[in-house]
Amino acid sequence: xxxxxxxxxxxxxxxxxxxxxxxxxxxxxxxxxxxxxxxxxxxxxxxxxxxxxxxxxxxxxxxxxxxxxxxxxxxxxxxxxxxxxxxxxxxxxxxxxxxxxxxxxxxxxxxxxxxxxxxxxxxxxxxxxxxxxxxxxxxxxxxxxxxxxxxxxxxxxxxxxxxxxxxxxxxxxxxxxxxxxxxxxxxxxxxxxxxxxxxxxxxxxxxxxxxxxxxxxxxxxxxxxxxxxxxxxxxxxxxxxxxxxxxxxxxxxxxxxxxxxxxxxxxxxxxxxxxxxxxxxxxxxxxxxxxxxxxxxxxxxxxxxxxxxxxxxxxxxxxxxxxxxxxxxxxxxxxxxxxxxxxxxxxxxxxxxxxxxxxxxxxxxxxxxxxxxxxxxxxxxxxxxxxxxxxxx
Ligand SMILES: Cc1ncc(COP(=O)(O)O)c(C=O)c1O
Numbered sequence: 196x197x198x199x200x201x202x203x204x205x206x207x208x209x210x211x212x213x214x215x216x217x218x219x220x221x222x223x224x225x226x227x228x229x230x231x232x233x234x235x236x237x238x239x240x241x242x243x244x245x246x247x248x249x250x251x252x253x254x255x256x257x258x259x260x261x262x263x264x265x266x267x268x269x270x271x272x273x274x275x276x277x278x279x280x281x282x283x284x285x286x287x288x289x290x291x292x293x294x295x296x297x298x299x300x301x302x303x304x305x306x307x308x309x310x311x312x313x314x315x316x317x318x319x320x321x322x323x324x325x326x327x328x329x330x331x332x333x334x335x336x337x338x339x340x341x342x343x344x345x346x347x348x349x350x351x352x353x354x355x356x357x358x359x360x361x362x363x364x365x366x367x368x369x370x371x372x373x374x375x376x377x378x379x380x381x382x383x384x385x386x387x388x389x390x391x392x393x394x395x396x397x398x399x400x401x402x403x404x405x406x407x408x409x410x411x412x413x414x415x416x417x418x419x420x421x422x423x424x425x426x427x428x429x430x431x432x433x434x435x436x437x438x439x440x441x442x443x444x445x446x447x448x449x450x451x452x453x454x455x456x457x458x459x460x461x462x463x464x465x466x467x468x469x470x471x472x473x474x475x476x477x478x479x480x481x482x483x484x485x486x487x488x489x490x491x492x493x494x495x496x497x498x499x500x501x502x503x504x505x506x507x508x509x510x511x512x513x514x515x516x517x518x519x520x521x522x523x524x525x526x527x528x529x530x531x532x533x534x535x536x537x538x539x540x541x542x543x544x545x546x547x548x549x550x551x552x553x554x555x556x557x558x559x560x561x562x563x564x565x566x567x568x569x570x571x572x573x574x575x576x577x578x579x580x581x582x583x584x585x586x587x588x
Contacts, residue, residue: 495525
């Protein structure tokens with residue numbers, strides 16, 4: 196059994212890890228998809244950096260942060276996904292990165308088509324629809340088949356590419372926040388390339404849940420946050436542009452602080468959360484020390500499988516996310532098939548079982564309850580969830 200798989204089942208190991216986090220007494224949090232916790236040592240480092248920047252003010256920021264610290268941090272962030280420092284620009288979150296890429300993509304002509312699906316994040320959908328008004332393009336919106344399979348996801352895109360020959364740009368979400376479905380990005384990007392369609396990848400939930408290589412995936416444009424599965428303070432993210440594609444993204448709204456050849460010109464120029472950025476080296480060190488995305492993702496998958504395997508076949512329950520290991524990660528959604536109101540069931544889970552979950556709507560297959568274990572979730576929490584689902588169905 197590979198190390199990560201063995202370790203994923205080792206509750207004692209994960210308890211020592213969970214002990215590094217301060218938790219508020221209260222419901223068992225199965226909604227860890229919103230944002231991640233910082234470890235206690237990261238919180239302390241963040242507090243030290245707040246004080247440092249408050250004391251040093253612009254003297255520290257102009258003499259040290261702008262002169263070298265921020266460049267080093269940019270390189271460390273790039274290293275997280277195995278790309279070079281010149282291909283990433285720091286942002287405040289994934290949304291800022293995605294919207295900058297969409298807004299500044301300069302290869303669209305009036306009459307071109309752009310593509311989104313039902314599983315995209317709403318701010319991405321909004322930005323792609325914004326292109327209709329500001330670039331004169333048509334927005335093609337598709338819905339995925341349910342249940343999803345590796346083949347039908349690719350087939351849906353292939354059919355769409357054939358049906359809409361004026362498609363030039365599409366959004367693709369690596370891990371959808373609605374159901375946790377992991378998209379077969381490599382195959383979809385390859386099919387898109389055959390039709391000359393560029394892909395902007397939303398990696399918000401991918402980073403830290405599994406390893407990937409953007410070159411192998413065939414992705415030229417992507418954006419991420421660091422405050423979900425990497426464990427950074429809130430307000431941190433980055434975008435990626437393949438070096439040979441930099442000219443296809445304009446400087447952001449006439450941005451002039453950086454040279455045309457500098458990727459940093461592709462994001463809004465503003466005062467960042469400097470104490471949070473200065474905390475990143477420790478965050479990244481801790482991420483690697485615990486085995487990085489591979490170890491974290493294997494643990495999250497294990498917790499996911501503990502509940503999914505126990506309830507998948509139960510009458511009254513539908514698990515929306517497939518069990519094909521290529522298509523799932525720690526986040527998985529379900530619904531009570533005999534109940535019309537999933538929100539009422541989320542309240543029952545909370546009030547009767549002390550389990551905190553959330554309803555997600557917007558997927559073509561209907562509303563669902565999203566279950567997202569985190570790095571402090573235990574096998575016992577999953578047992579409690581199985582009991583709750585079994586009794587409530
Ligand atoms: C799939 C997806 N994309 C984008 C975002 C936006 O991330 P951020 O809040 O860092 O802007 C989220 C946030 O939950 C998300 O789930």
